[in-house]
Amino acid sequence: MEIKQNPFSIYDFLGYLIPGTILIYGLIFVSSNYDVKTFYDEISCYESLTASVPFIILSYITGHLISFISSYTIEKYAIWNYGYPSKFLFGCKPPKYFLANQTKTIKFIRILLALALFPITLIDYILGKHFGFNYWNNRTLDDFSISFIKAKSEQAYNKLSKNSTMKKMTINPDDVDFFTIMHHYTFERTKSHNPKFQNYVALYGFLRCVSFLFVVFFWVNLYTFTLQGFSIESISWKKTSVMIILPYLFFLSFLKFYKRYSLETLMAMTTLDVEYGKTSE
Numbered sequence: 236m237e238i239k240q241n242p243f244s245i246y247d248f249l250g251y252l253i254p255g256t257i258l259i260y261g262l263i264f265v266s267s268n269y270d271v272k273t274f275y276d277e278i279s280c281y282e283s284l285t286a287s288v289p290f291i292i293l294s295y296i297t298g299h300l301i302s303f304i305s306s307y308t309i310e311k312y313a314i315w316n317y318g319y320p321s322k323f324l325f326g327c328k329p330p331k332y333f334l335a336n337q338t339k340t341i342k343f344i345r346i347l348l349a350l351a352l353f354p355i356t357l358i359d360y361i362l363g364k365h366f367g368f369n370y371w372n373n374r375t376l377d378d379f380s381i382s383f384i385k386a387k388s389e390q391a392y393n394k395l396s397k398n399s400t401m402k403k404m405t406i407n408p409d410d411v412d413f414f415t416i417m418h419h420y421t422f423e424r425t426k427s428h429n430p431k432f433q434n435y436v437a438l439y440g441f442l443r444c445v446s447f448l449f450v451v452f453f454w455v456n457l458y459t460f461t462l463q464g465f466s467i468e469s470i471s472w473k474k475t476s477v478m479i480i481l482p483y484l485f486f487l488s489f490l491k492f493y494k495r496y497s498l499e500t501l502m503a504m505t506t507l508d509v510e511y512g513k514t515s516e
Contacts, residue, residue, distance in 0.1 A: 245433070249441035251298030257448055258297055259290075265455055302440065305447035312352055313490060315345060316359070320494040321414040324501060325384075326375045354453045354482040355446070376501070387504045388417055414500065421503040428503040435496035439489050446485035453478040 264274045281290045317323065318330045332349075333342055349356045376384070392413075422432060456478050 246437040246440060247295070249437045250302055250444065252291070252295050253298070253441065254301045254444035254448060255294035255296065255298030257445065258301060258451070259294055261448065261452055261455075265452075265459070298444070301444050301447060305443045308348060308352060308450075309355075309443045309447050309486065309489065310493075312348055312355070313486075313493070315348075317490070319414065320490075320497040321501065324376050324494070324498060325381055352450055352482075354450055354479045355486050357479065358483040359486075380505075384501050384504055387507060388413055391417070391420055391504070391507065414497065417504055418500045421500055421507065424507055425503040428499060428506075431499050432496065435492050435499060439492035439496060442485050442489040442492060446482050446489055449478065449482040449485060453482060 260278065263277050266277075281287050315330065316332050318327065323329070332345060337345075418432075422429060456474060
């Protein structure tokens with residue numbers, strides 16, 4: 236049996252191992268009262284082989300948990316607030332975080348998510364409310380590219396459904412999830428684009444996890460402040476500012492590579508010779 240890819244890929248390092256290690260190191264640093272010497276003494280015990288192997292395994296397992304939670308927090312917030320990047324590239328209207336027809340339960344969940352991601356939602360609200368900032372919606376594709384990609388996608392869909400009872404369709408990005416089908420279609424037929432697909436997925440997964448980790452560190456920092464009796468004198472404004480800014484910066488980086496991943500799929504679609512199902516020469 237041919238193995239096309241090593242089962243332990245770059246995504247395992249960027250998406251799981253490194254985020255898990257960062258969280259464990261961060262918790263050790265907090266438990267060391269933010270003292271660098273104490274922190275170094277604590278982590279030096281993992282230098283031996285017998286200790287480093289369990290540490291790596293624990294970091295990898297923790298990284299899976301972080302990736303799972305970040306996909307249901309950071310990524311959900313991005314989709315609920317900005318929409319899918321593939322739809323924005325086609326110029327679709329951005330969604331509204333709260334809709335009139337939403338149930339109270341859904342609204343409550345979205346309020347909890349916004350509160351949980353407070354460092355991100357705070358800056359996001361300020362930039363969006365007062366400056367009209369929308370990271371995904373400020374750079375859409377031009378009309379020619381949109382028409383060309385739609386035509387290619389429709390050709391591919393109609394070719395795939397030629398021998399079935401499914402009817403021909405005209406793709407409207409607002410109404411259908413064409414991107415998932417097109418990604419798998421292009422992934423199987425444009426081999427030269429596959430490394431970029433994998434790299435973008437690894438990068439946006441890593442940055443999504445790191446953004447979530449800094450949100451966690453923000454709340455840990457707030458918790459240590461409460462332990463000191465809410466004393467204003469005990470606040471480190473530099474550290475607090477960093478804990479607010481860094482989650483948002485990594486969130487923007489996540490959006491950047493999530494959008495590039497979507498754009499790569501759409502551009503790969505333009506290189507396909509749909510008639511023969513392979514990359515055009």
